[in-house]
Amino acid sequence: MSEERGIRILYIVGAAAMSAFCLLPVAYMVLVGASSRPDVLSAGASVRLTAGHFFEVLGTGSLHFPEYVLNSIVVSGLSAALAVALAAPAAYAVTRLELPGRMSFLFLVLAVSMFPPVSLVSYLFRMMSTLGWINTYAALVLPYTAWVLPLSLWILASHFSRIPRDLDRAALLDGCGRLAALRKVMVPVAAPGILSTGILAFIFAFNEFLFALLLTTGRNARTVPVGIALFEGLHGEIPWGMIMAAATLAVVPVVLLVLLFQRGIVAGLTRGAVKE
Amino acid sequence: MKLTFHGISKTFVSERGEVPAVRGVDLTAREGELFVLLGPSGCGKSTVLSLAAGLLKPSSGEIRFDGELVAAPREQVFVSPRERNVAMVFQSYALYPHLDVFGNIAFPLRVARMKEESITAEVARVASMLGIGELLRARPGELSGGQRQRVAIARAIVRKPRLFLLDEPLSNLDAALRAATRTELKRLQRELAVTTLYVTHDQTEAMTLGDRVALMQDGRVLQIGTPRELYEEPRTPFAGSFIGPSPMNLLPAGVFEEKGRLYLRMGEEAVVLPPGKAGEVRRLATDRVLLGLRPEHVRISGDPGPTALRGIVVSAENLGRERLVTVDTAGGILTVLTDGEAPNEGAVVGLELPVDTASVFRPEDGG
Numbered sequence: 151m152s153e154e155r156g157i158r159i160l161y162i163v164g165a166a167a168m169s170a171f172c173l174l175p176v177a178y179m180v181l182v183g184a185s186s187r188p189d190v191l192s193a194g195a196s197v198r199l200t201a202g203h204f205f206e207v208l209g210t211g212s213l214h215f216p217e218y219v220l221n222s223i224v225v226s227g228l229s230a231a232l233a234v235a236l237a238a239p240a241a242y243a244v245t246r247l248e249l250p251g252r253m254s255f256l257f258l259v260l261a262v263s264m265f266p267p268v269s270l271v272s273y274l275f276r277m278m279s280t281l282g283w284i285n286t287y288a289a290l291v292l293p294y295t296a297w298v299l300p301l302s303l304w305i306l307a308s309h310f311s312r313i314p315r316d317l318d319r320a321a322l323l324d325g326c327g328r329l330a331a332l333r334k335v336m337v338p339v340a341a342p343g344i345l346s347t348g349i350l351a352f353i354f355a356f357n358e359f360l361f362a363l364l365l366t367t368g369r370n371a372r373t374v375p376v377g378i379a380l381f382e383g384l385h386g387e388i389p390w391g392m393i394m395a396a397a398t399l400a401v402v403p404v405v406l407l408v409l410l411f412q413r414g415i416v417a418g419l420t421r422g423a424v425k426e
Numbered sequence: 427m428k429l430t431f432h433g434i435s436k437t438f439v440s441e442r443g444e445v446p447a448v449r450g451v452d453l454t455a456r457e458g459e460l461f462v463l464l465g466p467s468g469c470g471k472s473t474v475l476s477l478a479a480g481l482l483k484p485s486s487g488e489i490r491f492d493g494e495l496v497a498a499p500r501e502q503v504f505v506s507p508r509e510r511n512v513a514m515v516f517q518s519y520a521l522y523p524h525l526d527v528f529g530n531i532a533f534p535l536r537v538a539r540m541k542e543e544s545i546t547a548e549v550a551r552v553a554s555m556l557g558i559g560e561l562l563r564a565r566p567g568e569l570s571g572g573q574r575q576r577v578a579i580a581r582a583i584v585r586k587p588r589l590f591l592l593d594e595p596l597s598n599l600d601a602a603l604r605a606a607t608r609t610e611l612k613r614l615q616r617e618l619a620v621t622t623l624y625v626t627h628d629q630t631e632a633m634t635l636g637d638r639v640a641l642m643q644d645g646r647v648l649q650i651g652t653p654r655e656l657y658e659e660p661r662t663p664f665a666g667s668f669i670g671p672s673p674m675n676l677l678p679a680g681v682f683e684e685k686g687r688l689y690l691r692m693g694e695e696a697v698v699l700p701p702g703k704a705g706e707v708r709r710l711a712t713d714r715v716l717l718g719l720r721p722e723h724v725r726i727s728g729d730p731g732p733t734a735l736r737g738i739v740v741s742a743e744n745l746g747r748e749r750l751v752t753v754d755t756a757g758g759i760l761t762v763l764t765d766g767e768a769p770n771e772g773a774v775v776g777l778e779l780p781v782d783t784a785s786v787f788r789p790e791d792g793g
Contacts, residue, residue, distance in 0.1 A: 316520035319481055324534035324581070325508045334537070338524040 176401075183394035203395035214369040215396055218377035222356055223403055225287055225373055229294035230351035233302045234344060236295070241306035242332045246318060256307065263300035267360050275364050289365040290373070294358060298351040305350065309343030310336060345411050353404055374400045427492050427588045427621045429455040429478060434487035436473055447473040449645040450487070455638075458619040460612070464632040465642035466668070471625045474642075475591050478623055479514055480507035491588060513582035514591040517598065519574045521566035527553075527577050528562040534585045552580045555614075572603050579611075583618060590615070590622040596631060608634060629669050633657070641665050663787050666718040672750065675719040677757040678789060681707055690717060690781075693756025695735055700782050707786050718785035721763040725778035726751065734776040735760075742768035753777060 182188055183204065185197045207215050244252045274293055275284075283289040313336060321331035337344065359375045366372040372380075378396045381389055436448040448470040455461035463471040476482040477489065480497065483504055489497040496505040513534075521530050528549055535545045553559045556576040566574060575595065582590060595611070596604045612635055615622050626632055632639045633653040640650045641664075649661045653669075660666035666674035679690040688704040689696045699707060707715060727734060737755030749768040753760045753775060760777060769775050 314518060314520065316516045316518045317522065319479075320514070320516060320520040320522075320581075321533075322481065322507045323479055323512060323514050325537040325585075327506075327508060330537065334533075335522060339522070341524070 179394045180398050182390055183396075183398045185391065188390035188394075203391040204399065207392050207396045207399060213377075213381065213392075213396075214372075215374075215377060215399070217369055218372055218374045219400065219403065221287075221369075221371055222373040222375075222400070225290045225294065225371070226352045226355035228287065228291045229298060229355040230348045232291065232295040233298045233351045234306070234348045237299060237302035237306045237347070238337060238344065239329075239332060240303050241310045242328075242336055244303075244307050245310040246315070247328075256304070259300045259303055263297070267297070271360055271364050274361065278365055285366050285368050285370045287371050290355075290358075290362060290371060293361050293365070294355040297358070297361075298354050301354070302347050302351050305347045306340070306343065309340045309347070313339055349407060349411060352407065356404060428457050428490075429461075429589060429621055429623070430488075430490040430493075431474070431477075432488040432490070434474075434477060434484045434489060436470075436477060436482060437485045447645055448477070448484075451642075451645075451647050453640050453647060453650060455621050455623060458621055459637045460615050460622045460624060460635055462624045462626060462632040462636035462639040463642060464626060464629060464636075464639050464668075467627055469642040470645040471627075471642050472593055473645075475514070475593055475623055475625050478589065479512050479591055480505060480510050510589070511585075511587050512589040512591055513585065513587035514593065515575075515578045515582050515595045517594040519566075519578040519598075521574055521577055521581075523566050525565075526562065527558065527564050527566070527569070530566065530577055531562075531580045531584050533581065538585065548584055549580075552584045556580050571598055571600075572607070575599065575607065579614070583614075583620075587620060590618070590620045592622065592624045594626055595624075596626075597628070611635065630671075633669070641668065658783070660718065660785055662791050663716055663718060666720075666785055666787075670720055670722075672721050672761065672763060674785070675717075675721060675724070675758075675760045676787075677717045677719065677760070679715055679717045679757065681713045681715060690715070692717075692735060692758070695756050697735065697779055697781060703781055703784070703786065710786060710788055712788055714789050716787040716789050716791075717757075717779075718787060719760070719779060720783070721750070721761045723780035723783055724760065724762045725780070726753075726762060726764055726766070726769060727776045727778045734778050736774060736776055739769050739771050739773045739775060741771060744768070 184199050184201065186200050186202070187197050189197075207213060243249065244256060249255070270293075278284050278289045317339065318331045318335055321335040322328075326334060356373075357375065358373075359379070362373045362376045363379070366376065369377075374396075378393055378400070381393055381396065431451050431453045434448060434451045435446065438445045438447055451470075451474060453461075463474055465471045473482065477484055477497070484497050484499060486499055488495060488501075491510070495501065495503045496510060497503060522533060525533065531549045531552060532545050535548060540548070549562070550559065553562060556579060558573060558576045558580060561569065561573060561577075564573075566577070569577065575598075579595075592611075596607055599607060608631060624631075624635060626635075633656075636653055638650060638652055639656055641648045641656060643664055649656060649665050651659075656665060656669050660669060660674070663674075663676050667676065677692055679692050682689050682691060682696075688699045688707055690699060690707075735755045735757060737753035737760065740752040740754050740759070742752070743750045745763075748763050748765050751762045751764060751768055753762060755777065762777065
């Protein structure tokens with residue numbers, strides 16, 4: 151029994167405990183969603199496993215669940231794409247140009263992101279009402295973009311600052327302007343970082359509740375978190391089974407997204423760029 | 427193309443205040459010349475290169491390509507790097523990791539919107555010139571240091587730049603490869619006949635490659651000349667000690683005249699100066715000089731003559747072909763390179779000083 155083996159065992163035990171702690175609520179969610187009765191864990195309850203809630207959630211027209219999923223994907227996707235598209239040139243400017251006070255700029259941006267959303271929401275509601283945008287994608291996409299932009303900028307700036315400066319210098323000498331250097335060299339080289347930033351922004355927007363609750367009043371732009379929260383049972387009781395089934399289904403797009411782009415997030419893409 | 431720097435200064439502004447990196451540099455690299463910028467790290471040589479490339483703007487002065495102004499803050503002229511048509515090989519190679527070798531070499535041509543058939547032909551041409559024709563589909567990550575170096579050079583020469591900039595291109599290669607690549611670079615530069623600025627801190631590289639060499643220290647150019655001029659007539663003690671296979675000996679000496687002949691006094695001993703050197707010392711108009719003696723020119727002799735100095739051997743190192751002998755003399759510690767038999771440690775020897783090939787400096791010029 152070597153020390154190495156001991157460390158390995160500790161490592162596995164630790165990882166298992168951590169995973170269990172994080173995944174227990176998820177397991178509970180899936181279990182309740184797939185059970186005929188919500189009191190699945192109470193003693194003596196006669197419960198059988200069923201896919202009924204899942205079909206109910208997807209099939210009941212009055213719940214509009216598939217529409218909410220689509221809304222969530224569109225809103226989060228647009229927000230993430232916009233945020234990354236705006237953050238990338240900003241991160242390039244912050245890391246590559248000789249700007250006075252760029253650190254102050256970064257901290258100002260960080261400070262803005264510290265604003266509690268609840269302090270903004272009443273103003274946002276008035277603004278969106280005045281514009282007549284309540285219940286539209288724009289009412290959510292614009293605030294979400296602004297909300298995830300600081301985070302995206304910080305992450306991208308850290309990715310960009312790890313790209314050797316000689317690379318974009320080489321691009322400038324090879325005939326690129328600043329924008330072309332960003333597009334042809336920085337973005338492809340930082341692609342894994344950009345993808346993971348986009349996914350993070352997507353997940354943030356996907357999970358958002360408060361803005362979505364107040365800026366949507368109907369199913370046209372309502373997103374999954376709000377949609378699930380507004381599920382009502384037939385006789386006013388809380389339909390736990392359906393809520394859990396819907397929550398389980400809502401995880402699917404995010405998991406798919408991560409699995410899909412995992413291949414793109416290959417570490418070590420910068421290998422061989424410069425001699426360290 | 428002729429490259430001219432006139433009174434170029436560059437000051438960096440940081441949180442700790444203004445840091446001058448280059449101070450009043452004047453230099454001209456002639457058409458087709460391989461011009462070396464030599465100096466210790468931090469002397470500003472890489473800044474000069476970046477200024478020529480247009481990656482940095484000078485704080486003052488003028489840079490001209492063939493008489494055409496490309497950077498002059500006073501006239502508010504600044505030509506961006508992409509309009510200068512200069513190519514650079516970086517110390518780090520700076521290959522694009524997301525492109526294969528073909529993509530890397532083709533990059534400047536694609537940016538210039540050359541036709542795809544011509545690009546293929548051009549890439550094939552330079553790749554075969556550099557012996558990397560087999561590697562066109564490899565990624566930079568799969569290449570060895572020497573291969574990356576060749577790709578970087580290929581990318582630089584493929585679009586026929588007006589000016590070729592090399593920033594310590596050999597410093598990441600191992601010794602054997604370095605010597606071979608050095609020879610090849612020289613041949614390539616002759617073949618292409620492109621005006622080239624070559625930055626290095628290695629005096630051997632400077633001496634073997636350079637048509638002319640500018641020696642830099644503290645942001646200033648100390649001396650410009652052919653490698654031979656720098657070796658034989660260093661203008662400052664720093665130039666003497668930086669250039670040459672081993673640093674020049676610098677001995678402080680007093681000057682005195684007796685019966686119309688000029689002597690140098692070192693400790694209690696004095697050596698007579700031959701007429702040519704005497705004139706040179708007179709022109710310095712000083713009674714104290716630093717005598718610069720190359721270790722490879724000092725001879726160890728049995729009996730001290732009129733230009734010899736007595737000393738005790740402190741150490742003798744065998745360098746293979748030569749021996750490096752350190753001798754403590756009345757004038758100070760002297761090192762001697764000799765291919766003869768090394769004397770024993772502690773032995774008293776006479777040193778034949780090569781006074782006619784020696785350099786004399788004013789002591790206030792440093793040392």
